[in-house]
Amino acid sequence: MANILICDDHKPIRKMLEKIASENPFVSKVFVAEDGVEAVKVVQQEKIDIALLDIDMPNLNGIDAAKLINKISPDTKFVFITAHMEYAIDSFAVHPYNYLIKPIDITVLKDNLNEIVLSIMNSSKQPSISMITVKDKNNTLILPLKEIIFFEKVGKDTVVNTNKEEYVINKTLAELESKLNSNLLRVHQSFIVNINKIAKI
Incomplete structure (x- = not known):
């Protein structure tokens, strides 16, 4: 099971992303932040497996937040969700799983979540019985x-x-x-x- 962090400064988008993440049967907890500063605070307190981050946000943008999160939690997987294509190259600094342009393709986002969650579960420690x-x-x-x-x-x-x-x-x-x-x-x-x-x- 995976914990997901959603960070976007627009409430309707946060609510939509939260609904999509909550409907995934392999997601255990969904955390929500309104900007990059809040997102970093969440990661300091909780284990976050996947972070869905907007980029253009007040106080701390999504890329800088991802860099800080990556230092705290190197295993966290990132998906950037933004209206700005020009940030794509900068986002490579944290090796994101994907970079999605708004308006979001819901099917692609759901597929991405499924793929990441399943990869996390497949990489977990294998117990003894087969x-x-x-x-x-x-x-x-x-x-x-x-x-x-x-x-x-x-x-x-x-x-x-x-x-x-x-x-x-x-x-x-x-x-x-x-x-x-x-x-x-x-x-x-x-x-x-x-x-x-x-x-x-």
């Missing part, structure tokens, strides 16, 4: 995690879904969540999903 055991009639099978599409809580049971079969196991989603690798993500109280199997959000 397979689980499941029962199929009288047999016990060893099932690689990469073959699992999702786990689902159905009543009191936990169902493992693959392309070929469904298996019922005697572990709760909470027990599984603590042991599974970062490719299997709890996206809902009743689902753990293999993010490598996601074709569309």
Whole structure:
């Protein structure tokens, strides 16, 4: 899951970006700032994975804010959102993921968020287990995690879904969540999903 910082001095744009970010199932928290100074203060207090920054803002512009944020949090990914194309070269100083021109293409922005969040989750530390055991009639099978599409809580049971079969196991989603690798993500109280199997959000 990712934390996102939104920084723009125009309230309607902040609200729109906040709504888009909040709708992404892999975003855990959304923080909002009205200018670059506020944005830097947020990063000093919170872990920020993605920063969506306007550039032309009072007090501290988006590029200078990004430079300060990069020193505090080197792993933060930046997407600049601005009406001014002429700042593009200057923005390279912090190696932004993208540079979007207003009016914003909502589809492109959503795609960017999905790509960044998934890349963050894929780069997370991998835990030890790579397979689980499941029962199929009288047999016990060893099932690689990469073959699992999702786990689902159905009543009191936990169902493992693959392309070929469904298996019922005697572990709760909470027990599984603590042991599974970062490719299997709890996206809902009743689902753990293999993010490598996601074709569309």
